[in-house]
Amino acid sequence: MTPKPEVIVVGCGGVGSAALMHLARAGVPVLGLDRFAAGHDHGSSHGETRIIRMSYFEHPDYVPLLQRSFELWEQLELSCGQPLYHETGLLQVGPPDGVVVPGVKRSAAEHGLAVEQLGPLDLAERFRGFQIPAGHEALFEARAGVLCVEDCVAAHLRVAVAAGADLRHEVRVESIEPCKRGVKITTDAGDFEAARAVICAGAWAGELLASLSLPLEVLRKSLFWYAGADEVYRADCGAPAFFFETEAGMFYGFPAFEAGEIKVAEHTGGTLLTDPLDLEHGVLPAEAERMETFLAGHLPAVATPHARHATCLYTKTPDEHFIVDRVPDAPQIAFAAGLSGHGFKFASALGEQLCDLTLGREGRSEAAFLSLERFH
Ligand SMILES: Cc1cc2nc3c(=O)[nH]c(=O)nc-3n(C[C@H](O)[C@H](O)[C@H](O)COP(=O)(O)OP(=O)(O)OC[C@H]3O[C@@H](n4cnc5c(N)ncnc54)[C@H](O)[C@@H]3O)c2cc1C
Structure with missing residues (x-):
């Protein structure tokens, strides 16, 4: 020592x-x-994976830090000789007057980032597994993907x-x-x-x-994996990571890699904890139900119920x-x-x-x- x-x-x-x-x-x-x-x-x-993206809906001021983060993750891959990042692209969906779509557009405009606005034809041809609610917009960021956490x-x-x-x-x-x-x-x-x-x-x-x-507030969060992914949700068939702002909350997920499981979680919600170690590790039926309702409406070809579940912690500031x-x-x-x-x-x-x-x-x-x- x-x-x-x-x-x-x-x-x-x-x-x-x-x-x-x-x-x-x-x-x-x-x-x-x-x-x-x-x-x-x-x-x-x-929990295996984390999304990394550049046109940051939370605030454009994060973008320079993200540019540096991307560089440093690449350097780390070179230093350790191991792939750490999959560039799957990211599909972001939400109402035009919501939080995600205007936020992504603002960051992209302020920092000159490439974000593609998708029409119904693009979605039907490129991202067949996803259903976009009427009146919602779909944006695609190719320079986004998944880190192996x-x-x-x-x-x-x-x-x-x-x-x-x-x-x-x-x-x-x-x-x-x-x-x-x-x-x-x-x-x-x-x-x-x-x-x-x-x-x-x-x-x-x-x-x-x-x-x-x-x-700070510590929240218990759940991750769900669904097995037997259809090819429309497989990274090797071009499926992206995704982030949806819906009326029920914000949901996001990861395409299936080798194991053939798609992973989905809810960014909103969660259970407040007073002690980070004192949490229910099992599945809360209401959470599983919320997830299945989201999937049925937006990724209808995912086979439910879930195959695996895990819990993880968010530590949130007021803003x-x-x-x-x-x-x-x-x-x-x-x-x-x-x-x-x-x-x-x-x-x-x-x-x-x-x-x-x-x-x-x-x-x-x-x-x-x-x-x-x-x-x-
Ligand atoms: C379900 C879920 C999904 C997420 N998805 C994404 C995503 O897609 N993209 C993204 O960017 N972020 C995502 N996040 C957030 C991201 O994972 C976290 O913000 C990040 O991992 C936090 O890192 P950290 O170093 O603060 O905490 P941790 O990685 O938890 O590290 C804290 C460390 O401190 C140690 N420690 C604590 N107390 C002590 C002590 N008293 N003595 C010694 N050691 C101590 C702990 O053991 C722990 O190893 C997600 C988080 C969760 C839970």
Whole structure:
């Protein structure tokens, strides 16, 4: 173990694994700590796949960070010699006066991104498996696709360790306090000190950064897989990832890859948790029913009921934008929190941003809109 790490990264999931890699590659003696075993499914970075897209309906200011994220995911693929991304394209559907369609168009217009407006003929020829409600619009972004979430985390960790990072799983951090050397981290495996720390604790960020009273809510979310996918839902037959804004809520999903299962989830809804570990892992019948109603109306060739189900956690801020900053009274501690159910695609760039913040570099100015200031 590094006897005196310069930086300690607390939480080595989606964002923490990337921060660890960027710090190690910058030549910084760095220690990564995570409370669970590698590849665990207790947090927010499991379940096989995550959508990555560029014309961001949530806010156009995310686009420069997304451009950087795409670059960094590509570089990570080269570093680890493993494919991490499938460019499936993304079909986005919703009412013209809703949130998704105007948001996608705004981001595309502001940043000159290629987004195709699809007519009924395009849909019938290219995306036969999808039904678009009357009056809704369909947009297609070719430069979008699917990240293999567990492989991405594992790749960041592997490259970090190869670059000299010390990594310890199954060490639970109990407290983080400023001290003479910088930061004292108390864990169930003893105390550690470093000059600086990066906190990427996902659903546990509120607990570990309690003094900041971060306005975070943790939600239980469900993922459903449906077997025996028809070719209209197979990635190798040209099926895209998809995101639908409907009257009932927002639903999204992934085409079937080798296993032949299509995966679908609901972006809206979820059950509020007081303890991220205290959740019902089984299927809630009402959720399965909502999903089947969505499928029947929009992807009618999917064979129900589901074959597999898993749960995962969203950690939401009130405005559903991330918080990436330094602790105001202790600037030697940087953190990312409240990724609000859409943060994985950014993990590569946020890891770089946190590395910059930690090393006292300016960081990318385009991430400034994610600062803590808006809640204080
Ligand atoms: C169902 C679902 C679908 C999603 N779909 C998408 C999508 O399509 N596209 C997208 O971009 N995003 C998506 N997201 C969101 C995205 O996955 C998350 O925003 C992202 O993975 C969060 O990363 P994180 O590093 O904040 O959290 P995590 O990856 O959960 O990492 C936090 C880590 O901190 C560790 N930790 C916590 N407390 C301690 C402690 N006290 N001591 C030591 N270690 C600790 C945990 O063990 C964990 O490993 C989805 C999320 C879910 C749940």
